[in-house]
Amino acid sequence: MILAKIFTVSQVTYYLKNLLEKDQRLQNIWITGEISNFTRHSSGHMYFTLKDQSSRLRAVMFKGENQWLKFQPHDGLEVLVCGRIAVYQKNGEYQLYVDLMEAAGLGSLYLAYEQLKNRLAQEGLFDQAKKKPLPQLAQKIGVITSPTGAAVRDIIKILHRRHPRVDILLIPAQVQGEVAPQSLVEAIQLAGRLRELDLLIIGRGGGSAEELWAFNDEGVARAIASCPIPVISGVGHETDFTIADLVADLRAPTPSGAAELAVPEIKELRKKIMMSAKNLKFSFFRACERKRAQLLRLTTHPALKRPERWLLSRRQQVDEVKEELLRYIQTTLEKKRKLLLVELGKLDALSPLSTLARGYSICYKEEDGALVRDASEVNPGEKVKIILSRGQLLCMVEEAKKEVMG
Amino acid sequence: MTENLMEKTFEEALVRLEEIIRKLENGELSLEESLKLFEEGIALARHCNLKLDEAQGKVEMLLGIEDGVIRTEEFQPEEE
Numbered sequence: 107m108i109l110a111k112i113f114t115v116s117q118v119t120y121y122l123k124n125l126l127e128k129d130q131r132l133q134n135i136w137i138t139g140e141i142s143n144f145t146r147h148s149s150g151h152m153y154f155t156l157k158d159q160s161s162r163l164r165a166v167m168f169k170g171e172n173q174w175l176k177f178q179p180h181d182g183l184e185v186l187v188c189g190r191i192a193v194y195q196k197n198g199e200y201q202l203y204v205d206l207m208e209a210a211g212l213g214s215l216y217l218a219y220e221q222l223k224n225r226l227a228q229e230g231l232f233d234q235a236k237k238k239p240l241p242q243l244a245q246k247i248g249v250i251t252s253p254t255g256a257a258v259r260d261i262i263k264i265l266h267r268r269h270p271r272v273d274i275l276l277i278p279a280q281v282q283g284e285v286a287p288q289s290l291v292e293a294i295q296l297a298g299r300l301r302e303l304d305l306l307i308i309g310r311g312g313g314s315a316e317e318l319w320a321f322n323d324e325g326v327a328r329a330i331a332s333c334p335i336p337v338i339s340g341v342g343h344e345t346d347f348t349i350a351d352l353v354a355d356l357r358a359p360t361p362s363g364a365a366e367l368a369v370p371e372i373k374e375l376r377k378k379i380m381m382s383a384k385n386l387k388f389s390f391f392r393a394c395e396r397k398r399a400q401l402l403r404l405t406t407h408p409a410l411k412r413p414e415r416w417l418l419s420r421r422q423q424v425d426e427v428k429e430e431l432l433r434y435i436q437t438t439l440e441k442k443r444k445l446l447l448v449e450l451g452k453l454d455a456l457s458p459l460s461t462l463a464r465g466y467s468i469c470y471k472e473e474d475g476a477l478v479r480d481a482s483e484v485n486p487g488e489k490v491k492i493i494l495s496r497g498q499l500l501c502m503v504e505e506a507k508k509e510v511m512g
Numbered sequence: 513m514t515e516n517l518m519e520k521t522f523e524e525a526l527v528r529l530e531e532i533i534r535k536l537e538n539g540e541l542s543l544e545e546s547l548k549l550f551e552e553g554i555a556l557a558r559h560c561n562l563k564l565d566e567a568q569g570k571v572e573m574l575l576g577i578e579d580g581v582i583r584t585e586e587f588q589p590e591e592e
Contacts, residue, residue, distance in 0.1 A: 243522040243563075253573060259589035262571055271566050276573040276587050296574070300582065372564055375522075379564075382529050383557040389536035390550040397543050 115198065123193035126200060132191040137202065138210055139163065141183045152179065156187070156202065165189075167204035176218035177209060184210040215315065219322050223349060226324075231331045237355045238336040240368075243375065244305040246273040247368055248297040248335065250290065253278040257311040257361040261340075264365035269372050275303065281310035286320030294329040294337075306333065307368055308350065309340035309361040321348035330354055340364030462495040469493075472500065481506040517555055522563040529556040 113121075126132055139156030146152050150169030155162050165187070167179075179185065188206040193199065209217040226232065247265060251257050253276060265272055277297050280289035290308070297306050308330065310318070320326060321341045330337050330353045339354035340361040351357040358364035370378075408416045454460070458468065469478040472489035484490060484503050492499040520528070532553040536546060573587035 241523055242526060245521060253587070254590060262587075262589055266569065266571075269569075271564065271569050273569040274571045274587075275584065276571070278573060296577065299577075300574075375564055376561070379526070379557055379560045382526065382533065382560075383554070385533045386529065386536070386550065386553040386557065389533050390546060390553075393536045393539060393541065393546040394543070396539050397546075 116195070119193060119195050119198045122200070123195060127190075127192055134188070134190060136186060136188050137163070138184065138186050141179055141185055142181050144179060144181050152204075154179070154181075156185075164199060164201040165204055166201060167207065171205050172207075175207060176215060177221050179207065186210045215319065215322075219349065222322065222324055222327070223352065226327055226349065226353070231327065232352045236331070240336050240338070240356060241304050242370065243269070244272060244369055246275060246302050246304060248275050248277055248300065248303040248306045250277045250279050250293045250297060250306065250308040251310055251361065252281045255311055257309060257340075260362045261307060261309075261365040264362055265369055268366070269369040269375075271372070272369055275300070280320075282313065282317045282320060287323035287326050290320055290323070291325045291329045294326070294333055298333045298335060303335050305368055306335045306337045307340060307361070307364045308337055308354070309358070309364055310342070311361060312343045312346070318342045318346055318348060321350040323349070326350055327353045338364045338367055459495075462493065465495070467492050467494050481508055517552075517559050520556075520559065522560055525556045525560050525563070529553055529560070532556070 137156060139158050142155045142157050142162075144152065144154040150172070152167040152172050154165055154167075156165050157163070167187075167189075186208045187202070187204045189202050189204040191200055191202055194201055230236065249258065249261050251261070258276060262274055262276075265274060277293045279293040280286045294306070294308065297303055310321070318341055321339075327349045330339070330350055336355045337353075338356045338358055339348070339351045340358040340363050341348045341350060342360070344359040347357075356367055358367050404410070462468070470476065470491045470493070471478060471484065472491050475491075476483070478484055478490060484506055486503050486505055488503050490501050490503060492501060517525070532549045535541065535549060536553075541549070571587045572584040575583040575585055577583070
């Protein structure tokens with residue numbers, strides 16, 4: 107019996123590791139599969155499993171590699187990865203170390219575009235409410251594009267054809283390639299600091315998706331969103347929709363289109379001013395007409411138009427009132443007179459005259475006219491006046507007796 | 513009023529002109545106020561037309577900002 111050599115676990119694992127890592131085919135391999143069990147460790151490394159219908163492969167993508175990803179991997183995503191297969195000695199497991207990852211089918215650029223678009227939309231960067239209104243007539247327009255090429259020439263030509271007066275400031279920027287996003291961001295921020303600009307055009311001519319890609323950059327989108335000047339975007343052709351287009355205050359289909367939208371035609375403006383002047387005259391005349399009508403209402407008032415007629419009617423009113431007053435006085439007087447007669451009848455019954463008629467008389471002192479009721483009030487020799495029913499007697503008192511009779 | 517007018521941008525002048533028309537239409541002004549506004553409106557329309565007649569606009573390229581001073585040069589796009 108041949109005694110077999112005995113290995114430790116580590117030795118076997120090391121052996122396998124060497125075996126796998128010597129195989130050049132496994133050291134630079136493209137694999138497609140669906141991501142599952144995706145986790146991103148706090149260190150920044152990504153751990154996941156690639157699977158298809160019948161098998162699974164553990165995979166890791168370290169931070170150093172995954173930082174360049176333009177999209178966020180997630181479970182269920184079909185990807186195409188490039189990497190190497192090696193053994194993780196500690197667990198004795200082989201796994202895939204991913205260097206590159208592309209979203210299969212959609213293409214990772216498109217996926218990144220969709221993801222950024224959704225994220226910025228959720229942040230509200232595309233909200234209509236955030237769109238700044240464009241000036242009716244910009245005095246000075248900033249143009250951010252490449253100083254070479256057809257786009258800048260077209261923009262300038264169209265701006266000045268429509269409105270010869272407008273000043274144009276070209277703010278040169280790289281519009282494609284690696285440095286384009288940063289170059290665009292700097293140009294936008296610079297433009298935002300220039301007080302004299304009241305409108306910004308940002309764009310470039312047509313090209314491949316990759317050539318237009320800088321306009322899908324997050325930094326560019328945020329720079330446009332926070333630019334204090336209204337921005338018109340004109341990127342590529344009619345069918346190209348970039349993130350910059352969505353963030354801009356107005357999207358033009360092309361750079362030339364942006365220039366068309368930037369300023370109104372001078373002819374249109376002249377027409378507009380003429381209309382306004384016409385409206386001004388019209389409304390002023392109308393205001394005058396209203397005043398004239400007001401005046402007419404006043405001057406045609408009867409009091410001013412036929413004063414004598416107005417007076418006559420007023421006089422008639424006075425007469426009517428006067429008559430009414432007279433009638434009132436007469437009836438009142440009549441009532442009072444009747445009342446007086448009744449009172450007089452009552453008075454007659456109490457009158458001393460009727461008492462005198464019955465044979466009584468009234469005696470006054472001649473000296474002071476005081477009524478004499480008691481004999482003691484007079485002295486002999488005093489003069490008294492006695493009133494009778496008819497006439498009076500002037501008498502000299504001979505004697506004043508206290509007794510009533512005798 | 514005239515001084516203010518000269519400082520007005522085309523847009524401000526147009527906005528003010530439209531405001532004047534609205535006020536006149538509203539009809540709550542005295543005749544004197546209406547007349548004053550009308551005169552201002554006519555001046556604004558003239559100002560707007562003058563703005564449109566101003567000289568040809570410049571085309572410049574920004575070279576940079578140094579110490580807050582903007583450096584530009586005249587820009588002539590390449591011919592086709």
